[in-house]
Amino acid sequence: MSRSAFGDWDGSIEGARRLQTQLAAQVRLVDEAPAAPRTIAGLDVGFEDQGATTRAAAVLLDGTTLQLLDSVVERVPTAMPYVPGLLSFRELPALLAALQRLAQVPELVLVDGQGIAHPRRLGIAAHFGLATGLPTIGVAKKVLCGRFEPPGPQPGAHTPLVHNGEQIAWMLRSKARCNPLVVSPGHRVSMDGARERVMALLRGYRLxxxxxxxxxxxxRRGAMPERVPAPTGRF
Known part of the structure; x- marks a missing residue:
């Protein structure tokens, strides 16, 4: 399912930026996920041990009911220090490890972070999509680059996020009286498709x-266990 995530990267900061530019050219902004995916994954990352350990969380949901089918946490040594714009080089190894432990390969993945809403058009969701071949969407809480007009106050209002004359995301008001989300395609999802799918997955919360x-x-908020067995007979 996965290809090499970092190719022939030489380990340098400049080398990482060059690789991002090369990989961004491979991103496909077309809707290739099933119209009604059977399973959808959500991915996010936290850190432990003062940043020395990367804690990647993956959840697997039923695509129709959004019932939680599986959840896992994978801990790996943090690959590199934080460098603005190079988040995927820090977090991707842990996310890929967490994905491998899910009960099923998801048909659509939402990643907490940027898709193409990135200076070099390769945020963590886009990099993850290229590494796995899976359709991905980036859902970020803050803007990394670009300008936008604030969307209206009502849930569902949206405006384009534009960088260097190119739309790179939607600013989506997912909940009243909350800051908008940055919703951008990662890989194998279109710009409009990313927004429409995120809207369909809202259940009264900002995310x-x-x-x-x-x-x-x-x-580590809430009482969710680190692993929930898949229902008997489901898979």
Whole structure:
């Protein structure tokens, strides 16, 4: 399912940026996920041991009911220090490890972070999509780059986020009286498709259900267990 996530990266900061530019050219902004995916994953990352350990959380939901089918946490040594714009080089190894432990391969993945809403058009969701081949969407809480007009106050209002004359995301008001989300395609999802799918996964909270549950698990909020057995006979 996965290809090499980092190719022939030489380990340098400049090398990472060059690789991002090369990989961004491979991103496909077309809707290739099933119209009604049977399973949807949400991914998020936290840190332990003062940042020395990366804690990746993955949840698997039923695509129709959004019932939680599986949840896992994977801990790996943090690959590199935080460098703005290079988040995937820090977090991707843990996310890929968490994905491997899910009960099923999801048909759609939402990642807490940027898709193409990135200076070099390769945020963590886009990099994850290329590494796995899975359709991915980035759902971020803050803007990394670009300009936008604030969307209206009502849930569902949206405006384009534009960087260097190119739309790179939607600013989506997912809940009244909350800051808008940055919703961008990662890989194998279109710009409009990303927004429409995130809207369909909202259940009254600011975050869509897949990343809301992954966020709880990654940050240790709530009582969600680290693994929930898949229902008998489901798979």
């Amino acid at each position: 869509p259900e897949p990343t809301r549950l992954a966020d709880r698990l990654a940050s």
